[in-house]
Amino acid sequence: xxxxxxxxxxxxxxxxxxxxxxxxxxxxxxxxxxxxxxxxxxxxxxxxxxxxxxxxxxxxxxxxxxxxxxxxxxxxxxxxxxxxxxxxxxxxxxxxxxxxxxxxxxxxxxxxxxxxxxxxxxxxxxxxxxxxxxxxxxxxxxxxxxxxxxxxxxxxxxxxxxxxxxxxxxxxxxxxxxxxxxxxxxxxxxxxxxxxxxxxxxxxxxxxxxxxxxxxxxxxxxxxxxxxxxxxxxxxxxxxxxxxxxxxxxxxxxxxxxxxxxxxxxxxxxxxxxxxxxxxxxxxxxxxxxxxxxxxxxxxxxxxxxxxxxxxxxxxxxxxxxxxxxxxxxxxxxxxxxxxxxxxxxxxxxxxxxxxxxxxxxxxxxxxxxxxxxxxxxxxxxxxxxxxxxxxxxxxxxxxxxxxxxxxxxxxxxxxxxxxxxxxxxxxxxxxxxxxxxxxxxxxxxxxxxxxxxxxxxxxxxxxxxxxxxxxxxxxxxxxxxxxxxxxxxxxxxxxxxxxxxxxxxxxxxxxxxxxxxxxxxxxxxxxxxxxxxxxxxxxxxxxxxxxxxxxx
Amino acid sequence: xxxxxxxxxxxxxxxxxxxxxxxxxxxxxxxxxxxxxxxxxxxxxxxxxxxxxxxxxxxxxxxxxxxxxxxxxxxxxxxxxxxxxxxxxxxxxxxxxxxxxxxxxxxxxxxxxxxxxxxxxxxxxxxxxxxxxxxxxxxxxxxxxxxxxxxxxxxxxxxxxxxxxxxxxxxxxxxxxxxxxxxxxxxxxxxxxxxxxxxxxxxxxxxxxxxxxxxxxxxxxxxxxxxxxxxxxxxxxxxxxxxxxxxxxxxxxxxxxxxxxxxxxxxxxxxxxxxxxxxxxxxxxxxxxxxxxxxxxxxxxxxxxxxxxxxxxxxxxxxxxxxxxxxxxxxxxxxxxxxxxxxxxxxxxxxxxxxxxxxxxxxxxxxxxxxxxx
Numbered sequence: 001x002x003x004x005x006x007x008x009x010x011x012x013x014x015x016x017x018x019x020x021x022x023x024x025x026x027x028x029x030x031x032x033x034x035x036x037x038x039x040x041x042x043x044x045x046x047x048x049x050x051x052x053x054x055x056x057x058x059x060x061x062x063x064x065x066x067x068x069x070x071x072x073x074x075x076x077x078x079x080x081x082x083x084x085x086x087x088x089x090x091x092x093x094x095x096x097x098x099x100x101x102x103x104x105x106x107x108x109x110x111x112x113x114x115x116x117x118x119x120x121x122x123x124x125x126x127x128x129x130x131x132x133x134x135x136x137x138x139x140x141x142x143x144x145x146x147x148x149x150x151x152x153x154x155x156x157x158x159x160x161x162x163x164x165x166x167x168x169x170x171x172x173x174x175x176x177x178x179x180x181x182x183x184x185x186x187x188x189x190x191x192x193x194x195x196x197x198x199x200x201x202x203x204x205x206x207x208x209x210x211x212x213x214x215x216x217x218x219x220x221x222x223x224x225x226x227x228x229x230x231x232x233x234x235x236x237x238x239x240x241x242x243x244x245x246x247x248x249x250x251x252x253x254x255x256x257x258x259x260x261x262x263x264x265x266x267x268x269x270x271x272x273x274x275x276x277x278x279x280x281x282x283x284x285x286x287x288x289x290x291x292x293x294x295x296x297x298x299x300x301x302x303x304x305x306x307x308x309x310x311x312x313x314x315x316x317x318x319x320x321x322x323x324x325x326x327x328x329x330x331x332x333x334x335x336x337x338x339x340x341x342x343x344x345x346x347x348x349x350x351x352x353x354x355x356x357x358x359x360x361x362x363x364x365x366x367x368x369x370x371x372x373x374x375x376x377x378x379x380x381x382x383x384x385x386x387x388x389x390x391x392x393x394x395x396x397x398x399x400x401x402x403x404x405x406x407x408x409x410x411x412x413x414x415x416x417x418x419x420x421x422x423x424x425x426x427x428x429x430x431x432x433x434x435x436x437x438x439x440x441x442x443x444x445x446x447x448x449x450x451x452x453x454x455x456x457x458x459x460x461x462x463x464x465x466x467x468x469x470x471x472x473x474x475x476x477x478x479x480x481x482x483x484x485x486x487x488x489x490x491x492x493x494x495x496x497x498x499x500x501x502x503x504x505x506x507x508x509x510x511x512x513x514x515x516x517x518x519x520x521x522x523x524x525x526x527x528x529x530x531x532x533x534x535x536x537x538x539x540x541x542x543x544x545x546x547x548x549x550x551x552x553x
Numbered sequence: 554x555x556x557x558x559x560x561x562x563x564x565x566x567x568x569x570x571x572x573x574x575x576x577x578x579x580x581x582x583x584x585x586x587x588x589x590x591x592x593x594x595x596x597x598x599x600x601x602x603x604x605x606x607x608x609x610x611x612x613x614x615x616x617x618x619x620x621x622x623x624x625x626x627x628x629x630x631x632x633x634x635x636x637x638x639x640x641x642x643x644x645x646x647x648x649x650x651x652x653x654x655x656x657x658x659x660x661x662x663x664x665x666x667x668x669x670x671x672x673x674x675x676x677x678x679x680x681x682x683x684x685x686x687x688x689x690x691x692x693x694x695x696x697x698x699x700x701x702x703x704x705x706x707x708x709x710x711x712x713x714x715x716x717x718x719x720x721x722x723x724x725x726x727x728x729x730x731x732x733x734x735x736x737x738x739x740x741x742x743x744x745x746x747x748x749x750x751x752x753x754x755x756x757x758x759x760x761x762x763x764x765x766x767x768x769x770x771x772x773x774x775x776x777x778x779x780x781x782x783x784x785x786x787x788x789x790x791x792x793x794x795x796x797x798x799x800x801x802x803x804x805x806x807x808x809x810x811x812x813x814x815x816x817x818x819x820x821x822x823x824x825x826x827x828x829x830x831x832x833x834x835x836x837x838x839x840x841x842x843x844x845x846x847x848x849x850x851x852x853x854x855x856x857x858x859x860x861x862x863x864x865x866x867x868x869x870x871x872x873x874x875x876x877x878x879x880x881x882x883x884x885x886x887x888x889x890x891x892x893x894x895x896x897x898x899x900x901x902x903x904x905x906x907x908x909x910x911x912x913x914x915x916x917x918x919x920x921x922x923x924x925x926x927x
Binding site for chain 2: 005006007010108263266270289290292293294297298300302388486487489490491494522526527530531534535539540541542544552
């Protein structure tokens with residue numbers, strides 16, 4: 001159920017219509033139910049994972065703050081986890097259950113239920129795990145104040161990273177190990193991967209949940225005793241599967257406090273939703289075939305006719321595809337959140353106008369880069385312990401940032417590449433110019449923008465390539481066979497056609513920071529804006545739809 | 554990544570400074586925004602219905618040419634052959650050549666006509682046959698359906714808008730909805746039934762770009778081919794975990810049985826590759842008493858006769874049409890001899906085959922990648 005499907009909008013309007021007529025508590029319950037429905041629509045079994053992460057961080061946050069839960073509350077949480085695992089992960093044939101209930105057929109109902117003990121193995125595991133966790137929690141409360149705080153943070157971090165590591169990286173490391181063993185000549189390990197399915201948005205919500213306990217530990221956020229409120233903070237559906245990653249200090253108060261509709265929020269939301277859909281279905285999905293043409297043909301070994309110019313256009317197309325895809329999602333998430341009375345952070349701020357790598361990361365996926373800065377780079381020491389340590393911290397942060405994007409060595413190298421760029425610019429002491437001043441200064445700014453855009457594109461080449469072999473081939477052809485072709489002209493014309501006007505619009509609105517410039521604009525400008533976006537959405541959307549790229553992260 | 558060591562919080566952007574306004578003013582702004590939308594939609598709809606649709610070749614064919622052609626075929630004596638397919642059939646089969654070859658093979662009373670629809674496959678053919686033939690009371694003795702790659706395994710129509718707006722009426726809805734469970738699909742279908750600009754959205758793009766951008770057509774074809782070729786290779790390398798249920802094929806077969814029609818599925822030759830045929834699909838066709846002809850390899854058809862991986866050039870079209878006529882000649886003769894007999898085999902009723910999974914692969918759903926035919 002993506003933003004670019006009718007099903008999502010049906011669910012959303014089913015929530016929105018009664019939403020503002022409900023009390024604050026009812027609103028939260030409705031949002032929580034909608035969020036679980038939204039997430040469960042991919043695979044209802046993933047809900048248990050989210051419930052487990054929610055429970056651990058809820059207890060962890062309270063533990064850090066020194067607030068103890070009653071035995072009844074703890075028992076309730078344990079029952080919730082075990083019960084949900086039992087109901088969702090025990091091979092119950094729900095389709096057959098509903099059919100049997102409709103037909104009043106008790107034998108059909110019995111047949112739809114699991115009969116073997118092994119069907120309940122996950123429930124037994126959950127029971128053992130919950131009881132073990134309960135024992136640890138009881139033990140941790142007996143520790144001295146500071147030790148208890150640290151221990152709760154550690155437990156929360158370990159639990160979240162274990163969930164993330166298992167579901168996202170287990171197969172990757174097992175496969176890498178298998179390849180290494182085989183290459184070293186120690187024989188074949190066979191097909192050893194587990195075939196683990198990556199739950200959508202796991203990287204986003206585990207990072208968000210982790211920040212909660214850390215922020216409480218640092219005194220930057222207060223815990224909530226209301227489990228439903230905390231659960232909504234973790235699974236708030238507008239940004240659940242592809243961000244922006246919200247901090248507890250920003251989102252939790254919006255969950256726990258009453259929300260009121262604002263006049264500006266409605267139209268801002270409308271603009272963000274339409275513009276976000278535009279970026280996804282008009283820009284990203286139309287750029288995808290141009291990029292795919294290059295990357296697919298290299299993957300298939302049919303790229304003989306491509307020249308360096310075609311490859312460059314493919315990489316440009318991918319640069320705008322990933323931007324349109326990801327920033328489109330963020331814009332829609334912000335837009336629908338505004339309709340629900342929430343404010344999510346701006347996640348992109350004209351990233352392709354960056355003049356340096358540091359500037360780029362202040363503009364691209366801002367919620368992740370600030371997360372990495374505040375919870376990884378600075379705790380590692382930041383720039384406080386000399387140049388060597390700073391470079392090491394930058395490289396390490398970017399390496400993990402790259403790995404966050406996906407379980408593939410190309411993502412690791414992409415992260416390292418950006419780390420290297422940060423280090424080089426820092427070592428050379430290159431200052432960021434501003435787009436102001438005389439003609440010379442503006443020209444210098446423009447050159448720096450173009451330079452940084454192309455450095456970013458090299459990164460996208462690494463990011464998008466399926467393997468290092470393909471990366472090497474494409475890089476070689478890009479440099480050695482650079483001849484302008486008719487196809488390259490068509491590609492650049494299409495890129496310009498789809499991207500130029502939205503890019504200028506974003507520039508006028510300072511990314512998404514000055515939406516009031518549109519909302520307060522004259523009737524004529526608003527009419528023109530809405531007409532353009534509507535016509536483009538209706539007629540210029542891609543003829544083939546693609547999933548949001550960041551769903552897989 | 555900034556190198557600053559100061560921990561700064563990510564904060565929400567500042568709340569707007571809109572002045573407090575009355576409810577009436579708020580409603581007025583809301584109404585003006587809604588008015589912009591409605592006006593915009595109405596203008597677009599008017600332009601699409603009055604200008605774009607009449608100018609569309611496909612729409613003209615569907616709306617006026619094919620109904621008349623079907624009626625004309627219905628009035629012919631002898632064996633009437635309808636050849637229904639997508640662009641590979643349009644560029645690969647010449648009805649005239651086919652008819653002449655059949656006549657030269659001794660079948661004097663035979664008439665063949667081609668009905669082609671870009672990007673159509675089994676899910677669309679059911680409703681195309683409904684609209685032009687079965688609903689109109691025209692029953693050709695033989696319907697030839699050339700397909701390629703996974704055309705028979707297709708589950709859902711490629712172009713929902715066109716299906717809703719052009720090929721179906723409200724009479725078909727119940728049957729369609731009983732087979733198409735996806736809510737998203739149903740919403741799109743219902744919106745398309747009366748909203749022309751929504752239903753035929755892709756046409757504007759296809760007409761505008763070739764006119765605006767030189768060399769657009771070959772570039773677009775190259776992108777399309779790369780996408781299809783990559784997907785085909787990937788499916789060959791790693792077949793989908795959830796196998797197709799063939800519900801569209803079963804519906805078509807069932808419908809043909811009810812109408813007493815004889816369908817002949819023809820596997821179309823592709824350049825460079827002899828693609829795999831699914832034995833389950835062929836078994837279903839034969840069980841239903843219909844015909845299947847494997848023409849993946851055609852003597853004399855060389856790669857130079859192809860425009861791309863599946864579309865033939867004129868020499869290829871002529872050759873393939875002759876070969877097709879030779880391949881179906883026996884079937885046509887039998888139909889000429891006893892038009893009431895469906896086939897030598899006794900047809901068995903089509904039964905539902907539920908979607909099933911590969912052994913050991915219980916979880917990952919096979920993602921529909923927005924399949925589009927040529």
